[in-house]
Amino acid sequence: MLTVTALAVVRTRSLFAVVTLSGVFSLLSALLFVTMDAVDVAFTEAAVGAGISTVLMLGTLALTARSERSTKRSSTVPLLAVLVTGAALVYGTLDMPSFGQSDAPAQIHVGPDYLERIPHEIGVPNAVTAILASYRGYDTLGETAVVFAAGIGVLILISGLRTRRRKDEDDPETGGSA
Amino acid sequence: MRHHLILRVITKLLVGTIFLFALYVQFHGDYSPGGGFQAGVIMAAGFIIYGLVFTLKRVKQVFPPWLVHKLIALGVLIYAGTGIYSLLAGYAYLDYAALAPHHPEHGQHYGILIVELGVGITVTAVMVAVYYAFASRAPILSDEDW
Numbered sequence: 001m002l003t004v005t006a007l008a009v010v011r012t013r014s015l016f017a018v019v020t021l022s023g024v025f026s027l028l029s030a031l032l033f034v035t036m037d038a039v040d041v042a043f044t045e046a047a048v049g050a051g052i053s054t055v056l057m058l059g060t061l062a063l064t065a066r067s068e069r070s071t072k073r074s075s076t077v078p079l080l081a082v083l084v085t086g087a088a089l090v091y092g093t094l095d096m097p098s099f100g101q102s103d104a105p106a107q108i109h110v111g112p113d114y115l116e117r118i119p120h121e122i123g124v125p126n127a128v129t130a131i132l133a134s135y136r137g138y139d140t141l142g143e144t145a146v147v148f149a150a151g152i153g154v155l156i157l158i159s160g161l162r163t164r165r166r167k168d169e170d171d172p173e174t175g176g177s178a
Numbered sequence: 179m180r181h182h183l184i185l186r187v188i189t190k191l192l193v194g195t196i197f198l199f200a201l202y203v204q205f206h207g208d209y210s211p212g213g214g215f216q217a218g219v220i221m222a223a224g225f226i227i228y229g230l231v232f233t234l235k236r237v238k239q240v241f242p243p244w245l246v247h248k249l250i251a252l253g254v255l256i257y258a259g260t261g262i263y264s265l266l267a268g269y270a271y272l273d274y275a276a277l278a279p280h281h282p283e284h285g286q287h288y289g290i291l292i293v294e295l296g297v298g299i300t301v302t303a304v305m306v307a308v309y310y311a312f313a314s315r316a317p318i319l320s321d322e323d324w
Contacts, residue, residue: 059312151304
């Protein structure tokens with residue numbers, strides 16, 4: 001189903017449909033994460049991918065064109081690049097342990113250590129939260145800082161422009177041409 | 179969107195539930211899936227859906243942009259401040275044991291709650307701010323334009 005949605009996104013010319021389909025794609029991948037027991041990730045994917053980013057894309061669509069321009073260029077080279085990259089990725093997955101295998105690195109490396117320590121060191125039932133906020137506190141602080149920086153960046157790029165333009169309009173000498 | 183009666187009624191019903199769910203995800207994050215990031219996004223989605231249906235002006239009355247901008251910084255400050263507090267209390271940076279010296283476990287618990295709250299506030303505010311930034315630029319479209 002993910003593949004079908006992705007193909008539909010590529011083939012469709014109406015950007016409105018593309019945005020909706022990419023929301024569907026996010027929701028489907030959230031379901032995939034649930035199947036793989038990564039509930040926290042699924043949560044984020046469903047809320048961010050299917051919810052907020054779809055709304056932001058629609059907001060962008062309202063500002064720009066609503067249908068994709070068709071190109072005359074041949075698609076052989078891009079197709080080749082995609083095929084080669086895809087083949088390399090598939091080749092890479094051959095070495096990965098199969099899903100749910102008990103001696104996979106994910107199961108035997110630091111995982112058991114955390115699972116053993118969390119109940120008596122942190123005492124929080126959700127191991128993901130314990131690792132994120134406590135053992136990996138610095139990383140999460142960094143992530144928060146990234147979100148902060150991204151927000152500030154968007155504000156400077158978009159809202160900052162607006163206030164400057166408004167000032168220009170207020171001041172007749174600089175000319176309110178913008 | 180004046181004439182979309184069903185959308186308006188359903189949104190009114192849903193927004194409260196969305197906020198409640200966001201708070202649940204936020205403060206129950208150490209027992210069940212979820213945490214600051216997810217809660218922040220859900221909270222922001224609540225504001226955004228309100229803005230979509232009841233116009234940007236109304237949602238800006240509920241959650242004014244100046245408050246949003248302050249909250250972006252406040253969340254990071256809460257997070258980093260927790261670290262500073264544990265430094266001042268004589269522990270390592272972000273060592274939550276400092277919050278309850280006699281019960282390190284409880285300290286961890288409080289620390290996670292506070293830090294996740296910081297994350298949640300920043301994420302909510304950033305998402306809403308980005309939405310405001312995009313939506314205030316958009317020309318008003320009539321429904322037929324889509």
